[in-house]
Amino acid sequence: MPAQLSEQSVHRMRDGALPPRQRIIVAARELFYRHGVQGVGVEAIAEAAGTNKMTLYRHFESKDLLVAEYLRGLAEETARIWDEIAELHPGDALAQIRAWLDRVGGHGERHDASGCALVNAAIQISDPEHPGRKFVESAARTRRERLTALCCASGLTEPEQLADHLFLLVEGARASYRSVGPDGPGAGLCALAAALLASHRATDHAPPG
Amino acid sequence: MPAQLSEQSVHRMRDGALPPRQRIIVAARELFYRHGVQGVGVEAIAEAAGTNKMTLYRHFESKDLLVAEYLRGLAEETARIWDEIAELHPGDALAQIRAWLDRVGGHGERHDASGCALVNAAIQISDPEHPGRKFVESAARTRRERLTALCCASGLTEPEQLADHLFLLVEGARASYRSVGPDGPGAGLCALAAALLASHRATDHAPPG
DNA sequence: TGATCATGTTACCGAACAGTACCGATCTTG
DNA sequence: CAAGATCGGTACTGTTCGGTAACATGATCA
Numbered sequence: 189m190p191a192q193l194s195e196q197s198v199h200r201m202r203d204g205a206l207p208p209r210q211r212i213i214v215a216a217r218e219l220f221y222r223h224g225v226q227g228v229g230v231e232a233i234a235e236a237a238g239t240n241k242m243t244l245y246r247h248f249e250s251k252d253l254l255v256a257e258y259l260r261g262l263a264e265e266t267a268r269i270w271d272e273i274a275e276l277h278p279g280d281a282l283a284q285i286r287a288w289l290d291r292v293g294g295h296g297e298r299h300d301a302s303g304c305a306l307v308n309a310a311i312q313i314s315d316p317e318h319p320g321r322k323f324v325e326s327a328a329r330t331r332r333e334r335l336t337a338l339c340c341a342s343g344l345t346e347p348e349q350l351a352d353h354l355f356l357l358v359e360g361a362r363a364s365y366r367s368v369g370p371d372g373p374g375a376g377l378c379a380l381a382a383a384l385l386a387s388h389r390a391t392d393h394a395p396p397g
Numbered sequence: 398m399p400a401q402l403s404e405q406s407v408h409r410m411r412d413g414a415l416p417p418r419q420r421i422i423v424a425a426r427e428l429f430y431r432h433g434v435q436g437v438g439v440e441a442i443a444e445a446a447g448t449n450k451m452t453l454y455r456h457f458e459s460k461d462l463l464v465a466e467y468l469r470g471l472a473e474e475t476a477r478i479w480d481e482i483a484e485l486h487p488g489d490a491l492a493q494i495r496a497w498l499d500r501v502g503g504h505g506e507r508h509d510a511s512g513c514a515l516v517n518a519a520i521q522i523s524d525p526e527h528p529g530r531k532f533v534e535s536a537a538r539t540r541r542e543r544l545t546a547l548c549c550a551s552g553l554t555e556p557e558q559l560a561d562h563l564f565l566l567v568e569g570a571r572a573s574y575r576s577v578g579p580d581g582p583g584a585g586l587c588a589l590a591a592a593l594l595a596s597h598r599a600t601d602h603a604p605p606g
Numbered sequence: 607t608g609a610t611c612a613t614g615t616t617a618c619c620g621a622a623c624a625g626t627a628c629c630g631a632t633c634t635t636g
Numbered sequence: 637c638a639a640g641a642t643c644g645g646t647a648c649t650g651t652t653c654g655g656t657a658a659c660a661t662g663a664t665c666a
Binding site: 239 | 613614615616636
């Protein structure tokens with residue numbers, strides 16, 4: 189087995205484009221998200237990547253492992269988003285929570301986020317032994333842990349409960365985004381979350397307003 | 398086209414079992430939910446229904462229309478659940494809300510509910526012209542309207558906001574159920590919803606008892 | 607210059623898929 | 637009993653799918 193990245197970086201400058209492996213991942217990310225993991229074939233991915241099926245199979249030994257790589261990339265992006273937010277608001281847990289809500293909940297045009305795609309994929313993968321499931325679960329666990337840690341550090345009351353509450357709100361907004369559409373109940377997510385944060389300010393529950 | 402239901406009820410008593418059309422619907426409901434609309438073929442459905450593909454196609458002219466019928470049944474069940482809850486707690490909007498939360502959120506063993514399956518199916522159906530999409534959308538709209546109406550009738554503050562809040566919580570719990578598992582943040586849904594209802598009791602934080 | 611490696615291309619395989627034709631058995635109803 | 641309908645079983649079509657074999661091309665590097 190030769191090294192992959194170093195060898196490819198040699199071939200990367202062929203015509204200024206990305207190497208085929210990267211193009212395949214980009215295309216897979218788009219198509220898997222739009223049509224579902226089961227709704228798109230490897231040939232369509234290869235074509236969208238500007239290559240062919242054979243080259244795809246030279247880089248991914250099966251479609252399941254390509255799916256796993258797709259999910260691994262999404263989980264990685266999720267973790268990266270948390271890091272970026274932490275760097276943007278160092279030491280300010282509440283600001284980090286708000287930034288996260290803005291990022292994952294402010295889906296006017298943006299749904300390139302990872303959480304929703306991970307959940308969607310998890311729904312479509314019924315096999316519990318699928319090589320990609322562990323990335324879905326680890327991403328969900330990471331997200332929950334980091335959100336809980338932020339809530340604890342923010343000084344708000346009942347942080348664990350608040351973290352789960354925020355988690356469910358965001359996940360619900362994303363889930364309903366496809367079935368109800370962008371005008372659904374998810375549109376008011378930011379307002380709801382803001383009210384929720386306000387209600388966890390004091391020792392007692394205060395109504396939002 | 399001959400009448401369907403009357404002709405079939407004649408054949409219903411063949412050996413005490415359901416007629417094949419009903420068996421197909423039951424099997425499709427189970428398999429579509431477990432493996433996804435795209436993850437199960439018509440032959441597997443027919444076999445699970447104790448019949449064969451030919452009989453299936455005598456009752457459903459295509460797989461897409463079988464999927465549509467599946468979604469129509471789910472939407473119908475959603476509406477029926479609301480009616481049952483209304484009959485169980487007549488005139489008591491708050492009790493109806495609590496009953497709904499218990500029903501759709503108290504998923505220890507039960508996930509025969511329809512909302513989650515509808516959302517899951519919506520995710521897997523990328524084609525906006527699919528004959529089943531209208532049932533998904535109408536079910537979501539119905540659920541939101543009825544929940545909003547209940548919140549308005551309950552005398553709680555900011556009913557529309559509360560309705561969307563509850564909707565997102567429940568939807569988030571169901572969405573995370575598959576990716577995170579039953580021990581995920583959805584486990585505390587009932588407690589979260591109870592606290593949310595309490596926080597919407599009065600204009601100011603002064604619960605009567 | 608020649609060896610090497612990744613890539614592109616075409617063709618192919620076996621399986622599964624949606625959907626159909628046909629036949630025989632069974633049941634209801636006249 | 638006979639007509640008519642449904643149902644089950646088998647076999648079939650054409651397509652698409654995941655995956656592979658074989659060969660040609662073009663770039664890199666010794």
